Amino acid sequence: MSEKQPELGVYSAMETQMTVVFFFMVMSSSAADKVTRKLTATEGGNITLPVPVSEFGVLLFRGRMIAMVKDGNLDILSKNIYSDRILWNNNTGLFTLTGLQRNNTGDYLITFPNGDRSSAFKLKVYASVPVPAVTRESVSADSCTLLCSVDAAEETTLSWNRDEQIVNSSSSALPLPLTVQLQDFSSQYNCVAENPAERKSHALTVETLCSTDTTDVNNNRHYIIPLTIVFIVISVPAVFIIMKICFNYKTTTKQTQDLLTKVQYSVRQNQLSDAPPVDGALGHRLYDPSAAADCTDTSTVYTTLHQSSQTLQR
Structure with a gap:
């Protein structure tokens, strides 16, 4: 001690x-x-x-x-x-x-x-600056619009750089848009978030983010003219074929109707020629049951029409 x-x-x-x-x-x-x-x-x-x-x-x-x-x-x-x-x-x-x-x-x-x-x-x-996020807002055949955003941070600003040159910037952390024309799609762009102590960036090639839809749009434009030509080439003969079918159908129908009229007329003539003789005393034709049966046999008429129709179709 x-x-x-x-x-x-x-x-x-x-x-x-x-x-x-x-x-x-x-x-x-x-x-x-x-x-x-x-x-x-x-x-x-x-x-x-x-x-x-x-x-x-x-x-x-x-x-x-x-x-x-x-x-x-x-x-x-x-x-x-x-x-x-x-x-x-x-x-x-x-x-x-x-x-x-x-x-x-x-x-x-x-x-x-x-x-x-x-x-x-x-x-x-x-506070540490978060890495900025980049999203695609819209895309067309000629341009693509991107949006750079970052979570709220103290005294943070955003800017868009292309080949180390600032092309768009803001004095706050509000989302910052950028519209890139088609001819610049292959350029390298950076979305930069920074404060007085730190700088972080998100590098991207616009073509990577926008090429899918842009390619589809461009391809559709390339396909419009060939598809139109093919449609015309196919549709014009088809119209003529349909018109010919309709014309043939009308012609066949008319011929069938004419034949039916002739057959009906022939049947009536046969009925008249095969009628029983007239009773001179009574002034009336004598009734012959067998002859009436032959003249009114509908199966014979329909058979004749069927054969005639086939002949016309040939």
């Missing part, structure tokens, strides 16, 4: 001495002229402060000391803010803040014992 007490006393003395040293350092640095540099970073990413600390220096965040380099060793003073997310490279002497969060936005200061080389930074941590 007695051995631990001197160690605690030494630690307390060192802590007090460090606090006094930091106090004078902060006071001297606040009096010196500083140029504030603006830095941007993405949430979840890293940022390296571009001022080296070789042997001794202090890193402050919003006026609070969070890390110190002394005798070539790093000591993190604010465990609850950065914990082990502050790195120091003993070769370059640079601080790196890792695993950035939105609440890490603010003013940073690197100060040295003499205070004449203090460096100030204003860091802004942005």
